[in-house]
Each structure stands twice: as structure tokens, then as C-alpha cells.
Amino acid sequence: MQNNVQTINGVTWFDSIEERNAFLKQNGRHEFALEEAAKNAKQYLKLLDVIEEKTQIDVYSKLDSGTLLYGYVVLEPKKKYKITEDKVLLEALRNKxxxxxxxxxxxxxxxxxxxxxxxxxxxxxxxxxxxxxxxxVIVVETETKK
Known part of the structure; x- marks a missing residue:
């Protein structure tokens, strides 16, 4: 169905509304899952300590094709998460x-x-x-000295 989908300069174009709706259903509001970090992790991200409720944060990532994938991350208070390898997602979290x-x-x-x-x-x-x-969101990245 998505034979006529094109991505130009990060914008995805569709030949029909059906193709657009199918793409959004498949790739729309995606939940990005983050792994919990170890208790003694030196690099992690977390919610501000003053936030006491589970919080949904709207963010985005970039697919290999260059298309932006919009979604969200749900973070729990007092919980540390591993820093994601996805640099676009990490910057979205850092700057949100x-x-x-x-x-x-x-x-x-x-x-x-x-x-x-x-x-x-x-x-x-x-x-x-x-x-x-x-x-x-706080992103803690400690450098190791050589």
C-alpha cells in the first residue's frame, strides 16, 4: 500500500489519505520505551526530583529513512533510566x-x-x-577520566 510514499527533506508525502492513515496507524504516536538504569549508574536520565507523578513527555526520533517519528516517553518519579543510544531522542528529552x-x-x-x-x-x-x-528531564552524563 505504501508504494507511493516519499520522504523529501524530512517531510513524508503520500498519494492518498488512505496511505497517510495507514502510515500513521503504523508509525503514529509511538511510545518510546526506556530501560531502567542500575541504581549506581553514573550515566542516566530521570524526572526532576520535584515531580511526584508519572509523566508523559512528547518527543520524537528520526527513522533510518530520515523521517521524524513522533511519540512519547512515560517516566516515573525517582526512577533512573539508561541513556538511549538514539541521539535525536536523547536531545528531544534533554531540550523538552x-x-x-x-x-x-x-x-x-x-x-x-x-x-x-x-x-x-x-x-x-x-x-x-x-x-x-x-x-x-535531567540527563546525567559523567565523563570517565583516562
């Missing part, structure tokens, strides 16, 4: 910023833990609502 409705308690928690954050007004509602922006 989430936004939450402003909460003064959460702002104090972020400030107390010295976690960088921003408070911005929502553009779509004319600035009536404030939002907190911060990066939820």
Missing part, C-alpha cells in the same frame, strides 16, 4: 520544556530546588492566565 498552569506553590518548589523556570502570560487568552515553563 513543559508548561503548566501557574501555581505559586510549584513556583516556590522550583525556586527552592534551584531549577530554572520561566513564568509567562498565555498569548492565546490575552495574557489573563500565567504559565510555568521548565525542563522536566
Amino acid at each position: 520544556t513543559i508548561q503548566k498552569r501557574y501555581d505559586s506553590t510549584m513556583e516556590e518548589i522550583l525556586k527552592g530546588a534551584k531549577i530554572p523556570y520561566e513564568v509567562k502570560k498565555c498569548n492565546s487568552c490575552g495574557g489573563r492566565i500565567q504559565k510555568l515553563f521548565y525542563k522536566p
